[in-house]
Amino acid sequence: xxxxxxxxxxxxxxxxxxxxxxxxxxxxxVAATANHIHAVVRTLRELDFGETQPATHAVEGGIAGASL
Numbered sequence: 088x089x090x091x092x093x094x095x096x097x098x099x100x101x102x103x104x105x106x107x108x109x110x111x112x113x114x115x116x117v118a119a120t121a122n123h124i125h126a127v128v129r130t131l132r133e134l135d136f137g138e139t140q141p142a143t144h145a146v147e148g149g150i151a152g153a154s155l
Contacts, residue, residue, distance in 0.1 A: 093121050093125075094118060102117065
């Protein structure tokens, strides 16, 4: 699978389509952040969790051992 990085111009267009116009000096930062998030998600998708059980979390006053 080829990895194509988001450019600053593409980030600006995507933000504008979403109704979030960006100042021009932020385009590169937003593209870099989006590319980093995509890299992390790609890495997580490659992990083999096999038979790993879901994590549990106890909240004080809540249900102990409730699955997230």
